[in-house]
Amino acid sequence: MEAPPLERRLAAILAADVEGYSRLMHGDEEATLATLSAHRAIVDELIAKHKGRIANTAGDSVLAEFASVLGVVRCAVEIQEKLAQTNEGEPEERRMRFRIGINVGDIMVKEGDIFGDGVNVAARLEGLVKGGEICVSRGVHDHLRHRPGMIFEDLGEQLVKNIAHPIRAFRLHIADIEAGKDPPSAEAASEPPEMPAASAEISELSADTEATLELAFWESVKDGSFAEIESYLDRFPEGTFAALAKTRLDAALSPESIPDTATAASELSADSEAALELAFWESVKDGTPAELETYLEKYPEGTFASLARARLESAALSPEESSDPQAGNTGPDALDLAFWDSVKDSNRRQELEAYLEQHPNGHFAALARARLSSPDVT
16 A cells, blocks of 8 residues: 655644643533633634644644744734633633743645754743743744744744754743733843853853854754745854855755765764764765855865865766765764765765875775776776
């Protein structure tokens, strides 16, 4: 039997669950289920009203996708407003409040259900706020930050379960839900509040850890949409990968055409600059001439500079002349291995000579010289 087709698309994702659901069930199961059914009827109706699609429901949770970022945020705001009104007649300890997380990202769709990092991030965002509140990702914030009436509170970089890289989170202020409190001014909202321990650690970044954060950010957006790549440029306008990001945007590359970046330098040590260079090279080594030129602009005397020049001079680029370097190692041996992995299957004299120029006494120097003597090398 043929497996169901797997579809990929960009979507705005809403994830919601009930704060303290287990406590409510422990107190009165029948009343809690009746309240949940009433609240879910409101939620389902509003999702349909704002042209969303419910993809999954399990217990007290709801997962829905929308084609519009503005649509999903308007839906979330109306959900919280309606549920707040519904809760007014209940004693405080029996009030049922939903936490909502919203993200925009690539999703996979199979038999109506949705999967992927975009979904996972939305689910983690909901856990960063209290019941009755809305938490959004940087991508959502960037889409709506200039829209009148949208006031966001920057929660800073957050480390969350099962997400390898920190995510930037923003709390959307809704005055009607906040017990009569006025939303903060734009100036106040732009200042991150007192952060939890994980975020406080990130706020005291050393130079190496800042490089780690930038690399993690790039790893999270490099295969994403143009909006996600633009979010990298907003955060790191002079970053290590800024020129590459601009080149990809200018060339209007589709996400499918962006080559994979090796995960080799995911944890930087004191030699973080070498790790960043290695990650940059892994991003461009099978790319277009314009991308190779961005490497040379950033690292004119870099480890792979001679190889980049040789490839630019070549009439054709082979798509199968790379393999990943050893993960987690960015020392001289790893750079030697990465360079050799880039040229070992090549029959082009210029590339083999580029390896010898950079690593005349390298581990593979004798093999490179032997290859150069072969009649197959041109």
